[in-house]
Amino acid sequence: MAAVLRRGIKFISFGSSQVFSGGCKHGKTSTLSSFSSSNRNSSSSSKIKVDLDSSTGIAVMKFQNPPVNSMNLEFLTEFSIGLEKLELDKSCRGVILTSAQPKIFSAGLDILDMYGKTPEHYEEFWRAVQDMWLKLYGYSKITIAAINGSSPAGGCLVSMASDYRIMADNPRYRIGLNETQLGIVAPFWFKDTMVNTVGHRTTELSLQFGLMYSPSDALKIGLVDQLVPEENILSTATETMTKWLDIPDHAREISKSMLRKPTVDRLLASRDADIKNFVSFIAKDSIQKSLGLYLTMLKQRKV
Numbered sequence: 009m010a011a012v013l014r015r016g017i018k019f020i021s022f023g024s025s026q027v028f029s030g031g032c033k034h035g036k037t038s039t040l041s042s043f044s045s046s047n048r049n050s051s052s053s054s055k056i057k058v059d060l061d062s063s064t065g066i067a068v069m070k071f072q073n074p075p076v077n078s079m080n081l082e083f084l085t086e087f088s089i090g091l092e093k094l095e096l097d098k099s100c101r102g103v104i105l106t107s108a109q110p111k112i113f114s115a116g117l118d119i120l121d122m123y124g125k126t127p128e129h130y131e132e133f134w135r136a137v138q139d140m141w142l143k144l145y146g147y148s149k150i151t152i153a154a155i156n157g158s159s160p161a162g163g164c165l166v167s168m169a170s171d172y173r174i175m176a177d178n179p180r181y182r183i184g185l186n187e188t189q190l191g192i193v194a195p196f197w198f199k200d201t202m203v204n205t206v207g208h209r210t211t212e213l214s215l216q217f218g219l220m221y222s223p224s225d226a227l228k229i230g231l232v233d234q235l236v237p238e239e240n241i242l243s244t245a246t247e248t249m250t251k252w253l254d255i256p257d258h259a260r261e262i263s264k265s266m267l268r269k270p271t272v273d274r275l276l277a278s279r280d281a282d283i284k285n286f287v288s289f290i291a292k293d294s295i296q297k298s299l300g301l302y303l304t305m306l307k308q309r310k311v
């Protein structure tokens with residue numbers, strides 16, 4: 009984690025100066041940005057590109073971990089740190105999450121981080137997955153997922169953990185928690201996030217079958233909020249964010265926390281037990297065999 013912090017995340021500013029915020033409403037005072045020019049880094053190893061427009065208060069986090077934005081340990085760490093930095097930056101009021109990879113929002117957790125590794129690695133990996141979700145689901149600022157491609161499992165979790173989901177209306181894309189198709193199980197907090205999004209009955213069917221939804225079916229069940237032509241996704245997300253920004257921050261923030269805190273607290277109260285469960289589950293021979301088979305099928309393009 010420290011290594012990633014030192015390497016930094018690529019921040020590019022545009023619009024007005026990064027130093028003084030121009031567009032802060034509702035009692036937000038102009039402030040020295042935490043992204044001073046000396047903090048900007050154009051490291052090419054960066055897996056997430058962040059553009060913050062301090063004149064509007066809108067940041068765009070673009071996933072760029074080719075080929076499919078799978079969330080490995082480094083990606084997850086960068087993601088959590090990037091969110092944290094933006095949360096601390098008073099010139100930022102909302103974050104749009106999207107992908108720089110064509111056709112894929114995120115392929116979910118990196119299966120290679122869950123296959124053939126040591127218990128210590130599994131433990132570190134799972135803690136990073138928890139960190140990411142805890143930060144995003146409990147995020148004080150507005151988050152909009154601009155889902156410009158397929159979004160299985162962990163990708164769907166990231167989408168559901170956002171405040172609003174806009175998906176590209178491309179019938180080839182899919183979104184859902186497909187864990188059972190891999191022979192694994194979505195943990196309780198993935199399940200809770202889905203129940204909170206689409207309700208209990210739909211989650212029962214989704215999780216047991218590992219259902220992946222087309223954009224129109226995802227809209228029908230409320231897994232996404234809006235479909236737009238692919239080329240309009242970022243402009244729609246920005247326009248939508250502007251509407252969210254009209255709401256006084258403190259009132260929106262308290263409302264969000266009232267709805268989400270009990271779910272966040274459930275994991276906070278059992279983080280170590282959840283990690284222990286993950287490690288013992290994932291290290292089982294039968295589970296490793298399932299993941300190995302799934303990886304082979306992926307490589308043979310049979311998934």
Ligand SMILES: CCCCCCCCCCC/C=C/C(=O)SCCNC(=O)CCNC(=O)[C@H](O)C(C)(C)COP(=O)(O)OP(=O)(O)OC[C@H]1O[C@@H](n2cnc3c(N)ncnc32)[C@H](O)[C@@H]1OP(=O)(O)O
Pocket residue numbers: 075076078111112114115116117118119120158160161162163186187190192193194195285286289290306307309311
């Ligand atoms: C008692 C209960 C206890 C519970 C404890 C918890 C249990 C564990 C919980 C774990 C939760 C897991 C969450 C996850 O997110 S698992 C990941 C699920 N993701 C998927 O199934 C996606 C698989 N990928 C695809 O469907 C396609 O790749 C995709 C549609 C995303 C893109 O298709 P496309 O045709 O464009 O690209 P390719 O398929 O050719 O893929 C390109 C290369 O990328 C590799 N790949 C794809 N996805 C992943 C991934 N998730 N992780 C690692 N690698 C991935 C793929 O193999 C290709 O590699 P090669 O080029 O080398 O062949």
